Amino acid sequence: MELFDELVDKTRNWLPKDGEVNYYGKIFSMEEADHYFNTLLNTIAWRNDEAIIFGKKIITKRKVAWYGDKPYEYTYSNTTKHALNWTAALLELKAIIEKETGETFNSCLLNLYHSGEEGMAWHSDGETDLKKDGAIGSLSFGAERKFSFKHKQTNEKVELVLKHGSLLVMKDITQTHWLHRLPPTKRITAPRVNLTFRTMVE
Numbered sequence: 001m002e003l004f005d006e007l008v009d010k011t012r013n014w015l016p017k018d019g020e021v022n023y024y025g026k027i028f029s030m031e032e033a034d035h036y037f038n039t040l041l042n043t044i045a046w047r048n049d050e051a052i053i054f055g056k057k058i059i060t061k062r063k064v065a066w067y068g069d070k071p072y073e074y075t076y077s078n079t080t081k082h083a084l085n086w087t088a089a090l091l092e093l094k095a096i097i098e099k100e101t102g103e104t105f106n107s108c109l110l111n112l113y114h115s116g117e118e119g120m121a122w123h124s125d126g127e128t129d130l131k132k133d134g135a136i137g138s139l140s141f142g143a144e145r146k147f148s149f150k151h152k153q154t155n156e157k158v159e160l161v162l163k164h165g166s167l168l169v170m171k172d173i174t175q176t177h178w179l180h181r182l183p184p185t186k187r188i189t190a191p192r193v194n195l196t197f198r199t200m201v202e
């Protein structure tokens with residue numbers, strides 16, 4: 001089965017229209033992926049996320065962290081965070097995916113899902129401080145999880161599975177026309193770490 005990882009076509013656009021999503025499959029060996037997964041679990045300043053939903057403050061079970069070139073302010077769901085300075089592992093990962101994709105990034109939002117019961121609801125990453133139509137590079141470590149896209153007008157759906165040590169890139173007008181989510185599932189009990197490398201406007 002592992003053989004098929006070699007056959008991933010990273011130029012394939014997974015979206016039928018209105019944007020581009022490329023899945024590179026596993027870009028790390030199992031040993032490298034395990035190493036980064038453990039390093040991130042142990043060295044990132046994980047915090048429970050706060051959000052104001054319908055005027056009510058909620059604290060998510062999922063943990064998050066926000067890193068960047070500068071202490072960028074990042075506001076979403078009515079909460080503001082300041083980016084921390086890159087760790088050594090994050091700088092390595094940023095360099096690797098910049099080389100792999102030909103894109104550049106200046107910040108990274110990290111999510112730690114303790115089990116399949118934690119996910120992320122439908123949204124798009126179109127916050128105004130993000131470079132418009134900039135590429136987002138998404139690295140996944142740990143439990144394999146399904147990832148879904150839904151077209152904002154037509155409700156067309158696209159689903160893929162994000163493997164341990166894999167890279168997904170969302171670019172061009174994807175965030176304008178498509179929502180994405182990480183659906184929760186009771187079948188998965190292991191944790192997963194996701195990193196989305198982004199570009200904030202100065």
Ligand SMILES: O=C(O)CCC(=O)C(=O)O
Nearest residue numbers: 109111120125182194196
């Ligand atoms: O966990 C994921 O794969 C996606 C996370 C995400 O969509 C986000 O942080 O904006």
Ligand SMILES: [Fe+2]
Nearest residue numbers: 123124125180
């Ligand atoms: Fe997102």
